[in-house]
Amino acid sequence: MTRTELFGYSPDAEYQTSVAYFSMEFAIDQSLKIYSGGLGFLSGSHLRSAFEKEQNLLGIGMLWKYGYYDQVRDKDNNMVPTFVQKDYSFLEDTGIVISVPVHSATVKVKAFLLRPATFGTVPLFLLSTDLAENDEVSRSITHRLYDPNESTRIAQSIILGIGGGMLLDQLNLQPDYYHMNEGHAVPLNFYLYSKYQNLGEIKKRMVFTTHTPELAGNEEHDFSLLREMSFFYHMQEHEVKFVLGLEGEKFNYTLAALKFSGKANAVSKLHGEVAREMWGGYDGICEIVSITNAQNQKYWQDKGIAQSVTGHKEQEFLERKKELKSLLFQQVADQTGKLFDENVLTLVWARRFAGYKRADLLMNDWKRFEILLAHSKHPIQIIWAGKPYPEDTGANQIFNKIINEIKAFPNCAVLVGYELGLSSLLKKGADVWLNNPKMYREASGTSGMTAAMNGAINLSIPDGWIPEFAIDGENCFLIKPAEASLSQEEKDKKENANLMDVLEKTVLPTYYEYPSKWFDIVQNGIKGVIPEFESARMADAYYKQMYRHAD
Template sequence: MMTKNEIFGYAPDKKYDTLVAYFSMEFAIDQALKLYSGGLGFLAGSHLRSAYELKQNLLAIGMLWKYGYYDQGRDGNALMKPEFIEKQYSFLQDTGIIFAVPIHDAPVLVKAYLLKPETFGSAPLFLLSTDIPENDEQSRTITRQLYDPNETTRIAQSIVLGIGGAMLLDILKIEPAVYHMNEGHSLPLNFYLYAKYNNLNEVKKRVVFTTHTPEMAGNEEHDYALLKEMSFFYHMQEHEVKSILGLDGDRLNYTLAALKFARKANGVSKLHGDVARKMWGSNPGICEITAITNAQNKSYWKDDKLEQAITTDDDQGITTRKKEMKRLLFKAVADQCGKLFSADIITIVWARRFAGYKRADLMMRDWDRFITLIENKNYPVQVIWAGKPYPEDYSSIDLFNQIISKVKPFANCAVLTGYELALSALLKKGADVWLNNPRMYREASGTSGMTAAMNGAVNVSLPDGWVPEFAKDKENSFVIKPADDKLPVEEKDTLEARNLMDTLENTVLPMYYHNHAKWITVIKSAATDVVPAFEAGRMADEYYEKMYRI
């Protein structure tokens, strides 16, 4: 059996002596390990990297997805199509541990692998797989695709993560002081712990919860009867679950149940903490909801040459390095789209998980004005879009492909596929403007803008998520004026599209082309202001201070 020393490979700092088990459905740690879909994974990956740098007493539990999330390919017309390709990871350690998790009242065998800390510089991460020869075909499919569209498969994934992860820790004879649920996917963990301790307060003492979803529809829920049938509650009956948690109705909401099981919970920005308290605060028996703003690991994301130029106040060095990084990005543009971009032209990038509320096409809402922007000879621009829609979100895939079709005729507009860690880094380093224009209060944090600021890309953003904690308009970023909250959605979209274009045309472009010294000052201010406040070392430390220590 593996010892704790063998798992960690380092002695945890005594400052972080509380042992924490961190459960997440996705982790973005390295381009070579495709276990993530978007921001939740990017956040979890940065958390593990900073936990390793700080030598925290934290290990993680995740899932080994055979096909990852999906690969973003193109069809014969260069439109996006999802592809599911088997992944191989020779760098994972086979622990030799196989154990049974009850699903549908039948044993499903789970195999545990370990991503050792020294491989990518992260806290130890155990990855669970059911795709082994000992299982039947249906059981093997559980860990094949992140966020499988089939309802029962999704439920089984949560059972493997939550109950399977807790069982693995017991097998290893590791008893965490704290179990941290990063989102509600690992909720079955709590039913396993209740069976172990037979007391809700004993579970609460050990569990903390982070919620990332500021939309009620985005918080997963299923029928109690189906969950019971699938052994989601471990050894508990439906009426026991409702009685212990003070719940009723026919469907169990994962977030609400997690808030009742946890000792403490947090939103992922100050604004999101407020939103979460308004969403859930009227429910009796929920825990305190505080806020710990998300952050990103600088040592992974930064460009060393640009950082040196910023640190030494070398304006010419900043300009030179920024153009070099733009040229690296433009090689990807040329490769994918056959378009040659110029490092002398301001480059606007919209890149993030592709969902409707993020409004990738907001610039295009007034098409005539968009054409005027991209054909302006006095202030030439280049625009790049990238992002991954959920493979079953056909409206978002359709929007992605509409943008591809609309901008195909324009030599200065491109849509890139393959939005994973490597392309994300290229885009942040090569962008001049990092555009963020979600519908207000729908973006819990929006951490991509943090790593953009670390790499000389200036945020142009609505004041949602983390942005109000960072943005100083025209000093370290450019803030798009939001519309009145009381207006209908369509009217807000129209007004905010107008405000976005006003910001670009009247402030951003003139400064870039006519007052570049000021532009460089904005870059330097952003890079200075984003660290340490939005660097993951601060976040990892704050979790210990606010959430883990009892």
């Protein structure tokens, strides 16, 4: 399969360097459910912008039989995960089957192709082990994204990394650069070592994007288990430790990726500082630069919003925003039986549902929360949505706690089914997009970018990408962080008070009493996001900073 056959175009002269981009998840289209959250949203936008700029880049990912999970409600209206087989007639069976060693056995892996014309992305190859030739354990490797079983999750990395490397060889495609989006594909390096027998040769070809700003969130496993699983391909454990300068009994994916790569990037300027501090003490790691995440305007932005803002037409913007709110509120009514009002300020908290993102921070002072909801002069409507990891008991408890605690309020709703489609509805229908993670825990966060593109104003803690964008009161509203010396309980209390102060004293009065000022902030938000946080800028930055032209 030639590059021309794959792409349907000859890459632009500026982007001739060939790249294979490995990611465990890609959010491409609502119909292709192979992603969980921000990592997939980021990689999906990257593939779209690479296509629009005619870059010589292709994706390697996984075809998850059951996706991440389907988010539904039980008889008590609580959220529960369910797993339903997914079928995709638009994926092309390449007929290519490769054999990958996993746990001293051979697993057959089939490659499927998502062609560029289908959804407007560069080519994306998706790997599946769900084949009749495999036993049930092997077939299950590509059943669930981020399977809770440790051995299965390790096998998933082996299939992505080693299987992806083998596929490229089978296609006779030798990319100038291999790009690991997060550390999941790190076994690819052991496959390449079997070819080059030299760490320096791999470092010439490997780049890495790290997303996780805390040590505990970076995946690691016992060397002994990884050795048994054939994670290191043909390398012995002592060789791995010697070549990478590793000690101890744990193998950390991110640390290994930083040692194998010629260059790495963090996903915001602030995250770059955190990452360099976190990993800088280790010998042999590569340089870590910052390339801030971004999202694809063509996919995410409503055309009516764009036209009204570009033309400085306030009335047209308000009318279009009401239409978009009406579409969102149909979903609210359908799921919850609550009727929302298009004339009322609507605040949305929606993203991957992890504990550190603090979906329930608004409720920290319950009496004040009740007063906010009962305000007659400046009424408010609040919507929550997001997908917790199915086995994250704490996050699931928070999700269902919010459902139960807001049940009696007609102006509060929790929606299930947070995927690309619902995410788009929420961003287009929101007036205010709330982001209140614990400080320094959000590497980038991209949902606020696409919300701003659609005329929603960010109300945010200054974490992740926000410090690069925010001018408080001009293009967003900032929540002041608490002092670092406080306990987490005290920080939550203080930041809840700061959030409520901004809402009550600034956000709500501006919306209801100074609509022209509100429209100015909306316009400044869109101007601040595009082009700086649009993924064409990001795709270009990767070529200029990470994919240096091969010798």
